[in-house]
Amino acid sequence: MAGERRDLVDSFGRVIRDLRISVTDRCNFRCTYCMPEEGMKWLDREEVLSFEEFERIARIFVERCGVEGIRLTGGEPTVRADIVTLVQKLAALNVDLAMTTNGSRLTSLAHDLRAAGLRRLNISLDTLRRERFTEMTRRDELDKVLAGIDAAIDAGFDPVKVNAVVERGVNDDEIVDLAQFGRERGVEVRFIEFMPLDASGHWVNDSVVGQDEIVETIAAVFPLEPVPARGAAPADRWRYLDGRGMVGVIPSVTKPFCGDCDRVRLTAEGQFRTCLFATEEFDVRTLLRGGASDDEIVELLASAVGDKWAGHQINQVSFTRPARTMSQIGG
Numbered sequence: 442m443a444g445e446r447r448d449l450v451d452s453f454g455r456v457i458r459d460l461r462i463s464v465t466d467r468c469n470f471r472c473t474y475c476m477p478e479e480g481m482k483w484l485d486r487e488e489v490l491s492f493e494e495f496e497r498i499a500r501i502f503v504e505r506c507g508v509e510g511i512r513l514t515g516g517e518p519t520v521r522a523d524i525v526t527l528v529q530k531l532a533a534l535n536v537d538l539a540m541t542t543n544g545s546r547l548t549s550l551a552h553d554l555r556a557a558g559l560r561r562l563n564i565s566l567d568t569l570r571r572e573r574f575t576e577m578t579r580r581d582e583l584d585k586v587l588a589g590i591d592a593a594i595d596a597g598f599d600p601v602k603v604n605a606v607v608e609r610g611v612n613d614d615e616i617v618d619l620a621q622f623g624r625e626r627g628v629e630v631r632f633i634e635f636m637p638l639d640a641s642g643h644w645v646n647d648s649v650v651g652q653d654e655i656v657e658t659i660a661a662v663f664p665l666e667p668v669p670a671r672g673a674a675p676a677d678r679w680r681y682l683d684g685r686g687m688v689g690v691i692p693s694v695t696k697p698f699c700g701d702c703d704r705v706r707l708t709a710e711g712q713f714r715t716c717l718f719a720t721e722e723f724d725v726r727t728l729l730r731g732g733a734s735d736d737e738i739v740e741l742l743a744s745a746v747g748d749k750w751a752g753h754q755i756n757q758v759s760f761t762r763p764a765r766t767m768s769q770i771g772g
């Protein structure tokens with residue numbers, strides 16, 4: 442029998458509608474702003490949730506707690522064996538199912554993911570220069586990612602979005618080139634401000650290229666007009682005045698959007714986090730594996746969300762970096 446519906450609402454009145462699930466902590470890239478080159482400590486196989494466990498917890502979020510969108514991430518979601526089957530299982534929940542991927546495996550997977558019910562794809566691409574790509578990801582796979590973007594378009598994902606993290610002195614001279622790439626390929630590029638979630642801890646405030654600078658840089662070449670109201674979505678968006686599509690910026694550092702946040706996260710090993718920057722996690726896996734009822738799991742989720750903080754404080758002295766990196770949390 443279906444249990445009672447209980448929206449997850451925090452003490453600021455924000456209602457949770459979006460769940461990010463990290464399906465693996467592993468990755469075939471080693472982006473410098475995310476992972477170390479070597480020495481990453483991977484989860485043991487039995488620590489990571491099974492497909493059945495992901496399916497159950499996702500069902501609880503959707504059917505009991507009113508979650509409307511699920512995004513699969515990682516690590517790199519496409520390195521999880523049989524990811525298409527997981528997509529199929531979650532698509533049966535009839536939610537807005539999306540994935541964030543580095544794109545390197547999409548030439549073989551894009552059509553199957555689409556057929557399995559994945560609705561939206563975000564592909565990460567921070568540079569169009571091969572040497573720089575190899576430096577930034579520590580893998581010589583730019584061509585594979587570009588082919589992956591083509592495969593996603595060919596498979597009918599619309600719009601395909603391309604995520605580009607901008608780091609000062611690393612790739613900030615490519616903002617216009619990346620915008621142009623988006624215009625030409627018909628994909629929506631979303632620039633992401635560099636966040637203090639890198640494994641090496643080299644993030645400093647000066648390495649962030651802020652939203653205003655990004656938008657001014659693009660608009661000087663391709664005039665833009667703002668698109669009003671992003672709601673709970675993290676990206677602010679602009680339209681090219683010549684009708685060649687849209688571009689977005691995710692201004693997590695310079696203009697945090699915590700006030701409208703409707704997101705929560707589940708790590709690959711079943712730890713529940715109410716914020717990307719949370720320093721506390723709630724152990725859903727122990728409940729899942731310990732015979733807990735759906736009601737008991739809803740209770741844990743609701744009480745964790747009830748204590749969700751107002752927002753991260755990257756720009757303040759009180760800010761504490763979470764102990765985990767982006768790849769371990771699930772970006």
Ligand code: SAM
Nearest residue numbers: 475515516517541542543565604635636767772
């Ligand atoms: N492996 C997949 C990918 O790269 O798209 C999914 C996981 S990745 C952690 C999710 C997103 O987080 C990517 O768009 C990545 O560029 C971004 N990201 C990783 N580290 C970041 C950081 N320190 N600051 C901002 N964005 C970051």
Ligand code: SF4
Nearest residue numbers: 468470472475516543
């Ligand atoms: Fe892997 Fe994505 Fe992190 Fe790059 S950003 S190392 S592709 S998880």
